[in-house]
Amino acid sequence: MSTLSVFLDVPLAQKMEGLLLKAFKQDDSPNKIFLAYKVCMNSEGQPWAAPVVHKARLQIAQDPSLNYEYVPVKGMKAFIQACLELLFGRHSRVIMENRVGGIHTVGDSGAFQLGAQFLKTWRQDSQIVYIISSQREQHGLIFQDLGFTVYEHCFWNSKEMCMDPDMFLNVVKQAPHGCVFVIGNMGNCKLTQCQWEKLMAAMKKKQIFPFFDIPSQGLFTGDVEEDTRFLQYFVSGGLEFFCSQSLSKNFGIYDEGVGLLVVVALNNQLLLCVLSQLVKLALALWLNPPTCGARIITSILCNSALQEAWKQSLKEIVEDIMLIKEKVKEKLRLLGTPGCWDHITNQSGTHCYLGLSLPQVEYMVKKKHIYIPKNSRINFTCINACNIDYITESINEAILFTKDSELSSEGK
Amino acid sequence: MSTLSVFLDVPLAQKMEGLLLKAFKQDDSPNKIFLAYKVCMNSEGQPWAAPVVHKARLQIAQDPSLNYEYVPVKGMKAFIQACLELLFGRHSRVIMENRVGGIHTVGDSGAFQLGAQFLKTWRQDSQIVYIISSQREQHGLIFQDLGFTVYEHCFWNSKEMCMDPDMFLNVVKQAPHGCVFVIGNMGNCKLTQCQWEKLMAAMKKKQIFPFFDIPSQGLFTGDVEEDTRFLQYFVSGGLEFFCSQSLSKNFGIYDEGVGLLVVVALNNQLLLCVLSQLVKLALALWLNPPTCGARIITSILCNSALQEAWKQSLKEIVEDIMLIKEKVKEKLRLLGTPGCWDHITNQSGTHCYLGLSLPQVEYMVKKKHIYIPKNSRINFTCINACNIDYITESINEAILFTKDSELSSEGK
Numbered sequence: 001m002s003t004l005s006v007f008l009d010v011p012l013a014q015k016m017e018g019l020l021l022k023a024f025k026q027d028d029s030p031n032k033i034f035l036a037y038k039v040c041m042n043s044e045g046q047p048w049a050a051p052v053v054h055k056a057r058l059q060i061a062q063d064p065s066l067n068y069e070y071v072p073v074k075g076m077k078a079f080i081q082a083c084l085e086l087l088f089g090r091h092s093r094v095i096m097e098n099r100v101g102g103i104h105t106v107g108d109s110g111a112f113q114l115g116a117q118f119l120k121t122w123r124q125d126s127q128i129v130y131i132i133s134s135q136r137e138q139h140g141l142i143f144q145d146l147g148f149t150v151y152e153h154c155f156w157n158s159k160e161m162c163m164d165p166d167m168f169l170n171v172v173k174q175a176p177h178g179c180v181f182v183i184g185n186m187g188n189c190k191l192t193q194c195q196w197e198k199l200m201a202a203m204k205k206k207q208i209f210p211f212f213d214i215p216s217q218g219l220f221t222g223d224v225e226e227d228t229r230f231l232q233y234f235v236s237g238g239l240e241f242f243c244s245q246s247l248s249k250n251f252g253i254y255d256e257g258v259g260l261l262v263v264v265a266l267n268n269q270l271l272l273c274v275l276s277q278l279v280k281l282a283l284a285l286w287l288n289p290p291t292c293g294a295r296i297i298t299s300i301l302c303n304s305a306l307q308e309a310w311k312q313s314l315k316e317i318v319e320d321i322m323l324i325k326e327k328v329k330e331k332l333r334l335l336g337t338p339g340c341w342d343h344i345t346n347q348s349g350t351h352c353y354l355g356l357s358l359p360q361v362e363y364m365v366k367k368k369h370i371y372i373p374k375n376s377r378i379n380f381t382c383i384n385a386c387n388i389d390y391i392t393e394s395i396n397e398a399i400l401f402t403k404d405s406e407l408s409s410e411g412k
Numbered sequence: 413m414s415t416l417s418v419f420l421d422v423p424l425a426q427k428m429e430g431l432l433l434k435a436f437k438q439d440d441s442p443n444k445i446f447l448a449y450k451v452c453m454n455s456e457g458q459p460w461a462a463p464v465v466h467k468a469r470l471q472i473a474q475d476p477s478l479n480y481e482y483v484p485v486k487g488m489k490a491f492i493q494a495c496l497e498l499l500f501g502r503h504s505r506v507i508m509e510n511r512v513g514g515i516h517t518v519g520d521s522g523a524f525q526l527g528a529q530f531l532k533t534w535r536q537d538s539q540i541v542y543i544i545s546s547q548r549e550q551h552g553l554i555f556q557d558l559g560f561t562v563y564e565h566c567f568w569n570s571k572e573m574c575m576d577p578d579m580f581l582n583v584v585k586q587a588p589h590g591c592v593f594v595i596g597n598m599g600n601c602k603l604t605q606c607q608w609e610k611l612m613a614a615m616k617k618k619q620i621f622p623f624f625d626i627p628s629q630g631l632f633t634g635d636v637e638e639d640t641r642f643l644q645y646f647v648s649g650g651l652e653f654f655c656s657q658s659l660s661k662n663f664g665i666y667d668e669g670v671g672l673l674v675v676v677a678l679n680n681q682l683l684l685c686v687l688s689q690l691v692k693l694a695l696a697l698w699l700n701p702p703t704c705g706a707r708i709i710t711s712i713l714c715n716s717a718l719q720e721a722w723k724q725s726l727k728e729i730v731e732d733i734m735l736i737k738e739k740v741k742e743k744l745r746l747l748g749t750p751g752c753w754d755h756i757t758n759q760s761g762t763h764c765y766l767g768l769s770l771p772q773v774e775y776m777v778k779k780k781h782i783y784i785p786k787n788s789r790i791n792f793t794c795i796n797a798c799n800i801d802y803i804t805e806s807i808n809e810a811i812l813f814t815k816d817s818e819l820s821s822e823g824k
Binding site for chain 1: 414417418419421422423424425427450451458459461464465466470471472474479480481482483518519520521522525534535549551554558590614619621652657664665666667668669677678679682684685686687688692695696697698699700702704707712756
């Protein structure tokens, strides 16, 4: 009897690593450079890690008093407490009022998977999600797979070369009642007091549910408090929200995938109900979250000397990032590259818009083997002393080339 | 303006920790004992850990050459290879033929969540799952939440006091075409060659899909190869299957929740299709599996001295378990407890049927504060020098009490 496979109808799934990375890997050019890694790189082109992590890891391995029994489904209490205090500040009102809580989540997707499953069940009348285009592939697909309708948007004003609060306000204005808004770091989108008030009023009126994405607190301005200050507007505006707080990038333990799904509710009673439902979902997803990364983070955050050392290392890496941006700008100035490049240094964080047009991006990729996303948002920590000259000269070439072709097409 | 919460309709979810543990925690008796923990305990009543884990953990923490960058979605290659060789044997045909693979999964639920999601999509014509009653709460709910119909069954023959292969065969006979069978360790269910052949023929004919649960390879007989030998029947019988391979309990790193979803297909091409779909699902579930536990396990399995030490520690703990069972039997003999207690030592593993009736279990729980599941399947490693006398005396009392009440009701 010949046997038929039960898997006969299962097709090969497309690799999801992104077309850009795939093209980069297939490129044989010795000059090829990839400027879209998620990871923060150090000046040697290696993934950055907070030096204090090594010390914490060793202390944990040498501690005979630790036991390695199952931890609660929602995670270790001390870990959750430390992370919430990091996010909102130790003496924040929302912590005092006992209306913020968290669930330990796994990997870069865990918090979004858990939160989306919750919203799927408990917000059945409004299964619409707004998400920033660059987050579409990573988080948008999670919502889409669960049956949400996902709309993309973008706040980058390519004419003014800045993040544009009005573009954000317009999307909110047009969004339907009760939809979910995935919101990344808002630091580069500078709202005036009046714009904040408008935003809060519009979101509250429409019962828009914010789902924040804090992938690397501290790696934006170098100051952990400053990086999440914008959350206070939402807290004091009386909004309820979820927040995916990742702690892998800002400690440099990318392989531990440590995170939290943070819940802010109007009062403690509501919070407990939401957390209890999330625990139920986490039970089915993984049951017990791996604790190694959580132990490292807790031991750093709960020891003031280690915490200070960690914060100092964040300051240093952010200064390095700013230095790279300054150098890129200076090199472009020396090359006489047309245009004003202040937008490079006006943006904070590892990932910023370079401000190239689509033909310029294509020139960089196809002619210079420098791999840049279509929206030209690159990871500046991928630029270092070894490749900065080639990169800036290529940017210059791309600008001049497209200027020339514009002129020649205008002349036709 | 008073604000309404978006969480207004969210009720408090029931705690899922199990009614038995809840009742135990609420019991104020100083004599209370819980005999249903999942964890393997050492003779001091502490969670067992393989001593070699400490060494591996320290080595990893001291290794300056390690980087902590993101690992692939499916997990570290060396880890998966080492785990598959542990499960099937290094020179097994299925590995040689390149038709077995695995995905690193998270926590005790991860492999079942991932596998169930796959089966939900790719076996749409048969969404029925058979599961052993004692696994209902842990794994059955995962299938149920995804829309599967879940049937419970049990192979414990309480008359013969043994696991009964005929009961298994009967359930298979009655099961519908194409259903999924979650199968735990079959070591205590001793099939004859003829019964194996019948089982394979019935499963193949009906295209029944086995989903094995290997929660603690090596903690059953003390011999890792012996513990999973039954898988060979399914491999050589030409069946395709999934297997949830957990590596937390047999290394004693319960808090790391390390596992694998193992896939056996008829050929490499089919395997690659299935793995590609699983990677897509894992991307949305957690994206990157935490690696600390996987590193510990890989460094032990890939170093023959450490591997030997680990295997030796498994042998020792299993000898301890057998010793406890012998002692329980001997104590019951000395107490003159009615009945033959050979079934205690005839079963291997940490969790075995004590063979009490429902009224006897109720007597143990209510009168003696010894918490035992209704089916009387207990964790023998929870019995130690401190509590063995109280436990065996209580068993004796429970037997005599119910014998008396049987007699008195017969006399009526």
